[in-house]
Amino acid sequence: NSFTQDLLNRTVSLRVDNVEFKQVLNNLEKAADVKFVYSSKAIQPNRKVSIHATERKLSEVLEMVLRPLQINYQVVGGQIILNSQEIEKINNDNSGINSTISADQTVKGKVTDENGAGLPGANILLKGTSKGVSSNANGEFSITYPSGTNAILVISSVGYITQEVTVGSRTVINISLLTDNKALAEVVVVGYGTQKKSDVTGSIASINDKALKEVPTSNMVSALQGRVAGLEIQRTGSTPGSGNQIRIRGERSINGSNDPLVVLDGIPFEGGNLNDINPNDIASIDVLKDASATAIYGSRGANGVILVTTKRGKSGETKVSYNGYHGITNIISKYPVYNATQYQAMRNLSVYSSGYLAPELESIATGRTTDWQDLMYKSGYITDHNITASGGKDDNLFTIGGGYFKETTVLPGQDFERFTLKASTDTKIGKRLKIGLSTFNTFNTINGQQFVYPMFPILTLSPLMPAYNADGNVIKAPAGNLDDANQYSPLLLNSDPNSWEDKTRRLRTFNNLYGEVQILNNLKYRLNIGADFSFQENAQFQKADSYFRAGQTSFASMNNAKSYSLLMEHLLYFDKTIGKHKFGFTGLWSVQKSQTYNTYTKGENLAADFIQYYDLSQASSNTLMNGSESSRGLISTMARVNYAYDDRYLITLTGRQDESSVLAVGRKAIFYPAVSLGWNISNEAFLKNNEIVSNLKLRAGTGTTANQSIGPYSTLGGVVPYLFQGSSRIPIKYNFGNTVVSGYNVNALPDANLTWESTVGKNIGLDFGLLNDRITGSVDYYSQYTKGVLYGVTLPPTSGITGQYLTNIGEMSNYGMEFSLSSVNVQSASGFKWSTDFNLSFNRNKLEKLDGSVTQNIANSLHVGYPLTAIYDYKKIGIWQLNEADVAAKYNSVPGQIKLEDINNDGKITDADRSVIGNSQANWQGGMTNRFSYKNFELSVVAFVRMGGTLVSALHQPLSTYATILDGRRNQLAVNYWTPSNPTNDFPMPSASISPILSAGSTLGYYDASFIKIRSINLAYNLPESLLKTVKMSNVKLYVTATNPFILFAPYLDKGGIDPEPSGQGSSGLVGGGPGNISSRNLNVRLTTPSTKGIIFGANISF
Amino acid sequence: REVLEETPRTAFTIDYFKTSDGLYSAVYTAYAGMRYDFGPQGALILANVGTDEFSFGDQGAATDQTRELGTYNLSPTNGAIGTPWGRNYSNINLCNAVVEFAPSVSLDATSKARVVGEARYLRALYYLLLVQNFGAVPLDLGSGELKFNATPSCKFNRLGTDLLEKNYKAMIDDLIFASENLPDQRPAGEFRLSKVAALHLLSRVYLYRAYSTVKQASDFQNAYNAAKQVIDNKAKFGVDLLQDYGDVHKEGNDYNKEVIFSIERTPLNNIANEVNNPSTDFAEKVNISCNFFVSNYQSVTKSGKAFFPVRVLQYGRPLRQFLPTRWTLDVAFADKFNDSRFMHTFRDTYYVATFYTKGTADYDTYVSNMASLGLTLGDTAFYLAPTEEIAKSMKALTGSAAKKYVVFAPSEMYTNQNRVNNIYPALKKYEAVNRANFQDVSGRPFVVAKLSEVYLLAAEAAMALGKNDEAAQLINVLRTRAAYRPNLTSADLNARIAKNQITASVINLDFILDERTRELCGESIRWADLALRGKLIDRTKTKGYNPDVTTISNFHYLRPIPQSQLDATCEENKSQFQNEGYK
Incomplete structure (x- = not known):
């Protein structure tokens, strides 16, 4: 009843x-x-x-x-x-089996947990009988069985996987029970609540804090790389504090963001700066992947949702724990550049006709050389310390904690530092009321991220030029050619550290207050209030005539950005079980408002260097001030209904309506529906108690989501007082004599029809558990179709409109598969255990349609039928060889120069010979974590694989970075260039003009992007219990981790690269805006601080 | 509900242009947009290389866009051609907005006539820069001909056989309006547009049309009338020729009476000049003319001592993009004595100077190095002799008469055929000392129109009208002035004036073009001058004035439509929009 x-x-x-x-x-x-x-x-x-x-x-x-x-x-x-x-x-048993029992045998033993500690209260049952005993306080047991029978013991304990052991002739049997991962992972965060894993119908992947800790890093995202099927994480920089690109099941948007929504303890973590989250505070991460799971986030769910749950207080004695590590980092390798002899050989072959400078001639005579990389790189360090106290009584729980993190790198002045402070409370007031608060506070500082850092001179300064004077001082302008007189020595950054400052300081406070009323036993109301405020200051200073201001006056700037977001959510939960029918309802009404604004000011020629950026009124020239603002608001209504029949048939219905300020009047509201079904096959009679299949569930769902990445005011059009030069916003000014005036220009056209991109997704998945969940896993297949893709059309110049025109015209599809598997491979009685987590996934992205019959928009790098990351360029088929001189001449070229494919066979190389020659999409990617434990030791190895796709090495594109220009004026990356005696097909002969085709140098920068990397190797030792008792600690774990120890496989490394992972995004920062044949969406490898590897020592201690 | 309302704080809507502030802001943007066409590398390359005046230096050869334009091995992706194409239409659209919205804007009639006049002058100049490079270009940006376009159009309205005719008509209508509605004179010390600027351009446009396929019978007469109106009313228009040609392009004297209109910049003010980084920007809105003509003066040494181990503000950064042809140096400026314009146009003498700060060790080393050569600051460092004979005689001096400085004979100077020394006379009209650093771009205004050209336009039109006598008279005004040098005795001056005079018998189109080089050398007009008069192939390849031009064909009278335009347009059969020869 x-x-x-x-x-x-x-x-x-x-x-x-x-x-x-x-x-x-x-x-x-x-x-x-x-x-x-x-x-x-x-x-x-x-x-x-x-x-x-x-x-x-x-x-x-x-x-x-x-x-x-x-x-x-x-x-x-x-x-x-x-x-x-x-x-x-016994009462039901009429056959009287028990009566046949004759003489008894006794078997003794001990039940232990994975760490070898005795497990009290475990049940030891004689299989096929009703006879059983429990283990004592030390885990020991003794049980008798009828002699002559083939006795099998069934050992079980709550939270552990039940094991069966055949006794045979043994009289002592020790059993180590494995933690039942199924039991531990039973609860899944699904957004606006949790669900039992067996009730979940959507595609959700979870990862716990233990797995995250295996990769020590500043940012949880880096630790997730290769850990979750369908979650693609790629680096976008190699300096401390730089970010990552996160993609869940591919990309759906051209102009809008493809970043997933991050939700921290139920509140959207706006602005996405994941450096603000201390990885140590995280208890688990759940990734909502399919539309049926993300539809509850409506207009923000299209790119997937990452739900981060932090650790909260648990009832019991107050626990204090310390987690920390410290490690040393070094470059994974130096960039290969020419040594002095090789440099001379290249330079003498090149068209550069100016002679060697006097110091170079001296070096040639004396054999002196300079290795600029050796002079610049130092060891860096990474350090992390966290203290947390948590506990409380049943009705009053708390956690407080603080953390400090710092990472430096191999070049001076580049580092990332973070202080965090976190607290949470959960208080019950009476039987029906519960309130709680959590607050996360972060202060972080990134140094050396904005300025164009000196990798170019480090790699291109002449190895023949000395770095220091006879008196030991740094030579200011050590370039090997007179044209680079303004190239100052990067060593000045070391010798004169006060000459520059490039500091981003950021304070964020993220707060969440909730109240919960249990109105009836099955009806609950909850109020969430989220308050998120951040303040970021980017301060820059460059001393007059210093490294960054060669021959110029001083420069300083300050950019203050503030943003806040306020959220109020009213939630209603209702649950009811009637017989085999189980209902659940979640309702939401929420309103959110956010605003960001900034003030930027800069100036030159400060009255004194010590002023730095602290008083820009003392700048006497080129002072500038500007600002910007954007606000958005969202009102949402959501309902979710779960229904389960007999734990076998499950259905979830979700609907959400969002109304947003950024859309035009009359078009503000959009409704997102989703439905998903589940079938717990293993709960069917025919599979119940099956010895092999312990869990089998089929899931299927479909739903609609949208991308909310329309900028505020986009529908209104705009007339603004600035224009863009690359990424710099330049105010429109003019002068009539000494009178300076300002101008306005059209930068956006109004579009009252602008609406969100909407994606219909379908997912079908199978969860399985075998051998009592010793092997678990899931397979998912999904497809997504996006319509009304937002597309910033670059109109032809003749339209008179320079800014892009944002409109909904494209269509895009994604499909893919995900496979993940966890298994306990070996579990020996001696306590040795080997388990593996493995995942593999692929995604295929395709642009299905652009406006009308347009199949190609070259200016925007969009090609219908190809992925968004398509690369459109000439096709290099080699280098013209000596015996091809005649053919080369027809193409206006000569042996030694780049040989391009004449695709249309018209006998000349023109723009018509460009085609889509590749894309950045991986054929497949995955990861594998192997964990070994024996007694008190644990070893884990985390590997990350990405196979296929085209790597764009801006490093090797002569006009992108000038690092392989082969013009002889500077040193450069060592490449295999053609000479009559070295008929390679790699790089052309040194020459000022690489090819008759202006941009064909870009074809030198495409490589196979495949790689297999070991991300970390982690060896840990848990202090034995006996020792812990004497020092009154509950847990001490000491570990050593090698981060990025090996790249097992990467074809790019054989071609002169040092790291196949991307280090930049788009074309900003590249000379002349980059090669122009990849879109600004593509990631690429460029001249950045080399990646590092490290050795880290750490401890987790709790009292 | 108010959560869902939008109130932008930092942007206006297009209606802003319907206010008087908005109207001015549009025309100011259109003024500023002219910086794209006068000063940055793309504009300089388009206007100067591949002509009889200039070819490319060694670094120009290494710069694809310079070499391509200098050798007519030209592709639609060349960056320089994108300069006017990519920039002018949005400014034309702003001019359209001003013309279209002004009638409904509340503003007094005089001010309104002026701002519309400015917009129409600028629109005509933007169109001229397009037409002279690309031929017929769209008047309809998406909302109708000469209408302000606020619709997202990806059409390319370039077809239509009468388009070129319409282009010229639009320019002439605009300039007639401007010449009737702008103020007579520009304000002193400012280059705001005036009637005289409109008349100058009107004369030039009539003249260009007179040579075109859409010429009209009255074009030469109209060109003559417009120019004469200026010459006959100099006082009214507040313009006059300066006594000394050398003062016309002198830094600090940029606002002199001879200059009718310049695209402005102001020294040391990067914000006002819209320059992001003055020492590394070559493109966008910078004026990099101060560095683009410079030869490699740093390479000159004596006894192992470099005269310029560090660059100096006066001579700038030796970017060696543009190299005067031997025809320019030897033929056009054959008379370097009676005609002062060579010495005021080219730098042939370099003086000992340094950027090192006095009191530093570098400075002291430099001074002692120079002292070891017997030189002090301000002494001549090296000299590019005008003839072999002079060089030979100077080098022959010995003993105390021997020159302490280095002398180069013409045969020792750099050409693309003679790479002995990386030194040649560099155009000095754009030299700019008033900069923060020797790398920096210039803060000087860039001359668009000066009175002397009006004389040349009038003379050319007179010649076409059969009045060679008058043509000679007009040109002799300039040649008389060209004789002037400070501190000459009047007898000496008169003797030189007499030598400079020409007669009607020498007047023909080639002579006019020669004279234009002497008067306007390097002033970013030469390529159009040759192309629009049909003299490009004759005076580069045929006459051999520019030995680097060997592959030029008739289709090179127009540049290719930039690839970026064709890539972005949504029309089918894109090649129909491309100019012949580039398809």
Whole structure:
């Protein structure tokens, strides 16, 4: 009846370890306001049990506690009557098997956990009989069985995987039980709530804090790389504090953002700066991948959702823990550049006709050389320290913690530093009211990220030029040609560190307050208030006539950006179980408002250097001030209904309506529906208790989501007082004599029809568990079709409009598969364990349609039928060889120059010979984490694989970085260039003009992007319990980690690259805006601080 | 609900142009847009290389866009051709907005006539820069001919056989309006547009049309009338020839009476000049003319001592993009004695100077190095002799008469055929000392129109009208002035004036073009001068004035439509929009 169901649906939290069973029953009586009735003889109330349950239904908790003890329960008139199954069984057993028992044999043993600690209260059952015992406080047991029978012991304990052991002739059997991952991962965060994993119908992947910790890094995203199928993470920079590009199941937007929504403890983490989250605070990360899972986030869900759950206080004694590490980092390798001899050989071959400078001639005579890389690179370090205290009584829980992180790198002045402070409380007031608060506060500083850093001179200064004077001072302008008189020595950055400052300081406070009222036992109201404020200051200073201001006056600038976001959510939860029917409802009404604005000011020629950027009124020339503002608001209504029949058939219906300020009046509201189905096949009679298949679930869903990345005011058009030069915003000014005037220009056309891109996604997936979930995994296939793709059309110049025109015209598709598997490969009685997490996925992105019949928009790098990252260029087919001189001449070329494919065979190389020659999409990617443990030792190895795709090495594109220009004026990356005696097809002969085709040099920069990297190797030692007891600690783990120790495979490395992972995005920062044949969306490898590898020592200690 | 309303704080809508402030802001933007066409590398390359006046220096050869334009091995992706094409239309659109919205804007009639006049002059000049490079170009940007376009059009309205005719008509209509509505004179010390500027350009446009396929019978007469109106009313228009040709392009004297209109910049003010980084920007709106003509003066040494181990502000950064042809140096400026214009146009003498700060060790080393050569600051460092004979006689001096400085004979100077020394006389009209650094771009205004050209336009039109006598008279005004040098005795001056006079018998189109080089050398007009008069091939390849031009064909009278335009347009059969020869 319904009263019984209400009773069983009451929510309880209980966490006890190794206490008597009757104590557990007492606790449950208080927590759930129920009464147990039992006979002591039947249930052995003194045996010890452990149970961990947070916010679980009473029925689930009873299941967890009672099933291993083989106790059945029955609700009668508000009381719960407990009965031993053994007694029931005997009563039900009419065949009288027990009567055949003759002489007994005894087997003894010990049940231990993975770390070898004795496991009290484990159940040891003689298979096929009703006979069983429990282990004692040390995990020891003794059980008798009839001699002559083929005895099999079934060993079980709550939270561990049940094992069967054949006794054979043994009299002592020690068993190590494995943690039941299924049990631990049972709860999944699904957005606006949690769900039992077996009830989930969408595609959701989870990763816990333990796995995150295996890759020590400043940013949780880096630790996620290669860990979750379908979550693609690529680096966008190699300096400390630089970011990552995150993609869930590909890209759906051309102009809009493809970044997923990050939600921290239920509140959207706007602005996406994930450096603001201390990875140490994270308890788990759940990734919502398919439309049926993300539809509850409506207009923000199209790119997937990453739900971050932080650690909160747990009931019990106050625990204090310290987690920290410190490590040294060094470059993974130097960039290969020419040594002095090779440089001379190249230069003498080139067209550069100016002679060697006097110091160079001196070097040639004396054999002196300079290795600029050796002079510049130093060791860096990475350090991280966190202290957390948490605990409290049942109705008043807390966590407080603080962290400090700093990472430097191999070049001076580049570092990232972060202080974090976190607190959370959860307080129960009476039986029905609960309130809580969490606050995350971050202050971080990134140095040396904005300025164009000196990799170019480090690699291109002449190895024949000395770095220091006879008196030991740095030579100011050591370039090997007079044209680079303004190229100052990068060593000045070391010798004169006060000459520059490039500092980004950021303060963020992210707060979440909630109140919860249990209106009825199955009806709950919750109010969330989110308040997010950040302040970021980018301060720059360059001393007069210093490295960054060669021959110029001083420069300083200050950019202050503020942003805030306020969110209010009203949520209603309702749950009801009627017999085999289980209903759930979640309703939401929310309103959010956010604003960001900034003030920028700069000036030159400051009155004194010590002023730096602190008083820009003392700048006497070229002072400038500007600002910007954008606000957006969102009002949402959402409902989700879950229904399950008999835990076998599941359905979830979701609908959300968003109304947004950024859309035109009359078009502000959009509705997003989704439906998903689940079938727990393993709960069907034919699979129940199957010995091989322990879990099997089929999921299917479809839904609509949208991309909210329309900028505020986009529908209004705009007339602005500035224009863009590359990425710099330049105010429109003119002067009539000494009178300076300002101008305005059209930068955007109004589009009242502008609406969000909408994506319809379909997903079908299978979750499986084999051999009692010793092997678990899932396979998903998905497809997505996006319509109304936002597209910033670059109109032809003759339209008179310079800015891009944003409109919804394109269509795009993505499909792919994801496969993940976790298995315990070896689990020996001696305590050795080897387990593996493996994932593999691929995504195929295709631009289906542009405006009308347009199949190609070259200016915007869009090619219908190809992925968004298509690369459109000439095709290099080699270098013209000596015996091809005649043919080369027809193409206006000569042997030694780049040979391009004449695609249309018209006998000349023209723009018509460009085609899509590749894209950046991986054929497949994945990761593998292997974990080994033996006694107190643990070893984990995290590997990351990306196969296929085209790597764009701006490094090797002569006009992108000038690092392989082969013009002889400077040193450069060592490449294999053609000479009559070296008929290679790699690089052309040194020459000022590489090819008759202006841009064909870009074809030298395309490589196979495949690689296999070991991200980390982590060796840990857990101090034994005996020792811990004497030092009064509950856990001490010491570890050493090698980060980025090896690149196992990467064809690019053989071609002169040092790291196949991208180090930049788009074309900004490249000379002349880059090659122009890749879109600004593509990632590429460019001249940046070399990647580092490190050795890290760390400790996790808790009291 | 108010959460869903938008109130932008930092941008206006297009309606802003319907206010008087907005109207001015549009025309100011259009003025500023002219910086793209006068000063940055693309504009300089388009206007100067591949002519009889200039070819490319060694670094010009290494710069693809310079070499391509200098050898007529030209592709539609050349960056320089994108300069007027990519920039002018958006400014034309702003001019359209001003012309279209002005009638409804609340503003007094005089001010309104002036701002519309400015917009129409600028629109005509933007169109002229397009037409002279590309032939017929769209008048319809998407909302109709000469209409302000606020619709996202990706059409390319270039077809239509009468388009070129319409282009010229639009320019002439605009300039007639401007010449009737702008103020008579520009304000002193400012280059705001005036009637005289409009008349100058009107004369030039009539003249160009007179040579074109859409010529009209009255064109030469109209060109003559417009020019004569200026010459006959100099006082009214506040313009006059300066006494000394050398003062016309002198830094600090940029606002002199002879200059009718310049695209402005102001020294040391990067914000006002819209320059992001003065020491590294070559493109966008910079004026890099101060560095583009410079030869490699740093390479000159004596006894192992470099005269310029560090660059100096006066001579700038030796970018060696443009190299005067031997025809310019030897033929056009054959008379370097009676005619002062060579010495005021080219730098042939370099003086000992340094950028090192006095009191530093570098400075002291430099001074002592120079002292070891017997030189002090301000002494001649090296000299590019005008003839072999002079060089030979100077080098022959010995003993105390021997020159302490280095002398180069013409045969020792750099050409693309003679790479002995990386030294040649460099155009000095754009030299700019008033900069923060020797690398920096210039803060000087860039001359667009000066009175002397009006004399040349009038003379050319007179010649076409059969009045060679008058043509000679007009040119002799300039040649008389060209004799002037400071501190000459009047007898000496008169003797030189007499030598400079020409007669009607020498007047023909080639002579006029020669004279234009002497008067206007390097002033970013030469390529159009040759192309629009049909003299490009004759005076580069045929006459051999520019030995680097060997492959030129008739289709090179127009540049290719930039690839970026064709890539972005949504029309089918894109090649129909491309100019012949580049398809």
